[in-house]
Amino acid sequence: MKILKLKSPGKINLRLDVFDKRPDGYHNIRMLNSAVNVYDDIEIQLVERGVEIVCDNDPLVPLGEDNIAFKACKEIMAYSNKNVGVRIVIKKNIPVASGMGGGSSNAASVIMGLNQMLKINLSIEKLMKIGFRFGSDIPFFMFGAPAVATGIGETLTKVKKMPTMPMVLVNPGVSVPTKSVYEKYQRTNSLTPVELPNEFTTKKAVVRVLNNDLERVTTKQVPVVQEIKEMLMKYGALASQMTGSGPTVFGIFPDKEKAEKAAKKVQTHGDTKWRVFVAENV
Structure with missing residues (x-):
């Protein structure tokens, strides 16, 4: 069939x-x-x-x-x-x-x-x-x-407009169930969050609004999240952050060539369990 x-x-x-x-x-x-x-x-x-x-x-x-x-x-x-x-x-x-x-x-x-x-x-x-x-x-x-x-x-x-963003995604080879992260989450910030525009014309505009409230919870369980974030920044990322409840971390790069070079460095210096992807938003 x-x-x-x-x-x-x-x-x-x-x-x-x-x-x-x-x-x-x-x-x-x-x-x-x-x-x-x-x-x-x-x-x-x-x-x-x-x-x-x-x-x-x-x-x-x-x-x-x-x-x-x-x-x-x-x-x-x-x-x-x-x-x-x-x-x-x-x-x-x-x-x-x-x-x-x-x-x-x-x-x-x-x-x-x-x-x-x-x-x-x-x-x-x-x-x-x-x-x-x-x-x-x-x-x-x-x-x-x-x-x-x-x-x-x-x-x-x-979101009406979003720039193409070359990025490197790194998964440290462990699974983090979403439910367990939310169960451990305690809100510490009662401030009104920033207003999000409905279009972004530059990577810098996106970088300005990056945030993940669950990151600190997952980082306590999986400390390597912070290590990966720092590594991506060291290798030229404009910003790095965990996605969702983790533990995958992404770094946004100025261009694809810099992203590919950074990915190779992460593969060379990171743990063999890590999975590394060069990607972009679609």
Whole structure:
């Protein structure tokens, strides 16, 4: 049967402000998100029956009900009148539990892919609502543009302009579950956060608003986050910061050549477990 091949991007949080805890246990947040050109490969194949997820290259990826792409697949299929099954093959490149949103991106790709393959023809707004049931980052990966996300991530406002930013991303080879970081987070700053513009014309304008309230929590658990930040700055980054709940750190560089040189230095002087990506926002 037909196979649909998709690229499932990672993301970085250029800003992540964490506010008060809600009655439902989640925190109100504000994020400035951008997708990056570090991709997982997704293949969706229609089969006779059932739902199956296969991932042969990363043992940390859950393959059944614990995988949000699996749950999202079953949900979107309920909107179809076709009596078929689905086989999803994921080739992971984005590290698991890294702060880059790989699992949410995979789920978004599956929802949009099946909407197309099965000719369900739901609107993007409806697809985003379906995705949100399974993860607050999923709607962003359907949105198709850099965005400011508020609430718990469900309200998205398009950022009209964002400069291309060459960057180096470094994952130290450990997984940090998002839930554990938020559980340890205690708000210490009650100041009104800076206002975010809806367009950025220069890298310096982006650098001015960088912030991640979760960084100090994760750094206590994974001290190497600070080491990586300092290393990226030493090798020429305009700024460096952790993304999401971590532990991946990114550095923004003046140009791609400087980013590539820095990445080689990190690979030479860093730990062999570290995964290093030269990337840019997309």
